[in-house]
Amino acid sequence: MNYRYLGVSSLKVSSLCLGTMTFGDSTSEKEADRIVTNAWEKGVNFIDTADVYSHGESERLVGKFIASARDWWVLATKGGNPMGKSVNESGLSRKWVTKACEDSLRRLNTDYIDIYYLHRDYENGALEEIVSVMGKLIDSGKIRYFGLSNFRGWRIAEIVRICDNLKISRPIVCQPYYNAVNRMPEVEIIPVCKNYGIGLVPYSPIARGVLTGKYKKGASPSKDTRAGRKDERLMETEFREESFLIGEKIIKYLKGRGISPGQFATSWVLSNQAIDSVIAGPRTFEQWSEYYPALGYVLTDEDEKFVDSLVAPGHPSTPGFNDPKYPVRGRYTKHNV
Numbered sequence: 001m002n003y004r005y006l007g008v009s010s011l012k013v014s015s016l017c018l019g020t021m022t023f024g025d026s027t028s029e030k031e032a033d034r035i036v037t038n039a040w041e042k043g044v045n046f047i048d049t050a051d052v053y054s055h056g057e058s059e060r061l062v063g064k065f066i067a068s069a070r071d072w073w074v075l076a077t078k079g080g081n082p083m084g085k086s087v088n089e090s091g092l093s094r095k096w097v098t099k100a101c102e103d104s105l106r107r108l109n110t111d112y113i114d115i116y117y118l119h120r121d122y123e124n125g126a127l128e129e130i131v132s133v134m135g136k137l138i139d140s141g142k143i144r145y146f147g148l149s150n151f152r153g154w155r156i157a158e159i160v161r162i163c164d165n166l167k168i169s170r171p172i173v174c175q176p177y178y179n180a181v182n183r184m185p186e187v188e189i190i191p192v193c194k195n196y197g198i199g200l201v202p203y204s205p206i207a208r209g210v211l212t213g214k215y216k217k218g219a220s221p222s223k224d225t226r227a228g229r230k231d232e233r234l235m236e237t238e239f240r241e242e243s244f245l246i247g248e249k250i251i252k253y254l255k256g257r258g259i260s261p262g263q264f265a266t267s268w269v270l271s272n273q274a275i276d277s278v279i280a281g282p283r284t285f286e287q288w289s290e291y292y293p294a295l296g297y298v299l300t301d302e303d304e305k306f307v308d309s310l311v312a313p314g315h316p317s318t319p320g321f322n323d324p325k326y327p328v329r330g331r332y333t334k335h336n337v
Contacts, residue, residue: 001014001015001016001042001043001044001045001295002014002295003015003045003279004276005199005276006172006173006175006199006201006276006277007172007193007197007198007199007200007276008089008197008200009145009172011074011114011145011172012045013045013046013074013201013276013277014043014044014045014277014310015270015278015295016034016039016044016046016278016280016291016292016294016295017044017046017047017048017069017076017201017275017277017278017279017280018035018039018044018046018048018279018280018288019048019203019240019279019280019281020032020047020048020049020053020058020061020062020281021049021050021053021054021281021283022053022054022056022058022133022251022281022282023049023053023057023058023059023061023062024053024054024057024060025053025054026057026229026283027061027282027284028281029288030328031062031284031285032061032065033065034281034285035285035288036062036065036066036264037065038285038288038289039288040069040072042076042292043070043075045074045237045337046073046074046199046201046259046262046277047062047066047073047074047075048076048077048203048279049062049075049076049077049078049108049181050077050079050081050117051077051078051079051081051104051107052078052081052084052119054082055083055120056083059077059104059107059108060107060108060109060288062077062108062260063108063109063110064109067109067110070110073114073298074114074115075108075110075113075114075115075119076113076114076115076116076117076147077108077113077116078095078106078110078116078117078149079097079100079101079104079116079118079119080092080097080100080120080122081100081104081120082117082218083100085168089120091111091125092118092125092129092130093120093125093129093130093131094130094132094133094293095157096231097118097130097133097327098133098137101113101116101137101143101156102142102210102216102280103140104116105142107199111141111142111143112141112143112144113143113144114143114145114225115144115145115146115147115173116134116143116145116146117145117146117148117149117173117175118130118134118146118147118148118149118151119149119150120149120150120151120249120326121148121150121151121152121155123127123329124154126160127155127162128160128162128166130164131159131162131166131168134146134168134171135166135168135169137199137317138168138169140325145167145169145171145172145173145174145175146171146172147171147172147174147175147199148171148172148174148198149175149176150174150176150177150326151173151174152188152189152326153187153188153192154162154188154191154192155294156171156174156189156192156196156198156285156322157192158263159171159198160196160198168299170196170198171198171200172195172198172199173198173200173201174193174199174200174277174314175200175201175203176189176190176199176200176202176203176204177202177203177204177323178190178200178203178205178269178275179202179204179205179207179209179211179265179268179269180200180207180211180246180250180265180269180307180310180311181204181207181210181238181242181246181266181310181311181314181316182207182237182238182316182317182318183311183313183314184314184315185202185318186314186317187314189226190272190274191206193274195295195309196276199276199277200275201275201276201277201278201279201323202272202275202278202279202280203278203279204267204279205265205266205268205269205270205278205279205280205336206236206261206262206265207209207243207265208233208234209225209226209227209234210238210239210243210244210247211236211246211247211250211261211262212247212260212261212262212265213247213248213250213261214247214252215227215239215247216244216248217244217245217248222337223245227239229332233325236309236323236324236325237323238309238317240317240318240321242317242318242319243317245308246307246311246317247261249310250264250310253306255320259293259294259297260290260293262291262294263291263293263294263297264292264294264303266278266280266294267294267295267297267299268299268303268307270294270295271299271304280284
């Protein structure tokens with residue numbers, strides 16, 4: 001297993017991070033245990049969950065599985081998500097994030113979290129407030145570091161400025177959605193993180209399964225896939241004809257090269273020298289095992305040019321595409337302010 005420093009910190013993480021979003025939902029406890037055990041045997045020391053995954057069940061299972069080797073694991077979870085019906089049971093307020101962190105510690109059955117991510121940005125929230133909360137959680141020993149997930153570049157830079165002003169440790173890591181059919185983080189997120197020494201750990205290197213080539217234009221998806229289950233995030237993002245066609249081109253390009261499309265896509269993400277680790281989120285043990293060969297593949301100049309021919313640097317696969325969950329907010333009118 002390869003290990004890399006996370007940003008400019010002294011913390012080393014495996015280049016493959018085990019994502020556990022499906023644990024307690026479409027991945028049974030027995031299958032999840034098998035995956036975690038295998039990851040540990042292969043030298044993976046980085047595991048990622050969130051309070052909102054399976055309504056907290058993912059955290060509970062992760063805590064159970066890693067308990068016997070807790071100090072080996074770099075445990076990351078996320079907070080700030082809606083977890084109840086009360087008006088203050090979501091967002092980045094001091095009240096909610098403090099409680100959310102304590103709830104995660106309880107479900108994980110641990111007395112500290114290595115990396116606590118703010119799972120998403122709420123642009124109408126006070127950044128000074130949440131940064132000060134992160135500082136207090138670090139000082140209390142409840143978390144070792146904090147990170148950002150799904151934040152835009154300018155917001156990352158603003159958080160760094162506030163951290164410096166308040167003399168609080170900067171975020172150690174950022175988690176963007178980055179892969180060969182969504183290269184938008186190359187415009188601002190990756191450069192700003194590299195500039196400030198913030199580690200980068202992208203999620204979904206295979207574009208929620210699209211880059212494995214299993215979805216075909218005009219064909220009904222298998223019922224045991226995310227598309228077959230009508231997964232909301234897949235259906236509103238990468239489940240697009242343009243991405244299917246790219247998957248088909250990758251299959252054709254890799255014929256006879258001894259590497260699968262999913263492995264190629266994962267290796268492509270890791271070949272960006274700004275990236276420290278990549279989150280692999282399997283539903284089954286077979287899917288998890290499929291990621292390992294990606295670590296040994298060395299991307300060539302020909303490979304880089306091929307991907308550039310499919311999706312231009314800094315762009316998504318579909319011209320004009322924007323994720324509806326993270327809308328562009330650069331135009332302010334009386335209708336949308």
